[in-house]
Amino acid sequence: MKPVVMSLGGSLVVPGKIDYKFVKEFKKVISKINRKFVIIVGGGQTARTYIEPLAKEKASHKEQSLIGIRTT
Numbered sequence: 463m464k465p466v467v468m469s470l471g472g473s474l475v476v477p478g479k480i481d482y483k484f485v486k487e488f489k490k491v492i493s494k495i496n497r498k499f500v501i502i503v504g505g506g507q508t509a510r511t512y513i514e515p516l517a518k519e520k521a522s523h524k525e526q527s528l529i530g531i532r533t534t
Contacts, residue, residue, distance in 0.1 A: 468499060
């Protein structure tokens with residue numbers, strides 16, 4: 463059986479600081495499902511912090527996306 467790939471928004475995990483309660487509860491929920499998961503967490507605020515100056519300097523959408531991906 464193939465694993466389930468899930469994208470989880472970085473702002474859910476780190477809305478300002480790491481939300482350990484959310485992570486713990488999320489783990490409880492997915493642990494009840496008899497499947498393997500691959501969970502990708504987005505860059506959240508950290509990604510936006512790096513993307514914003516690039517946008518102000520008129521960096522291409524591709525360059526902005528790449529820095530977002532790297533922070534993920």
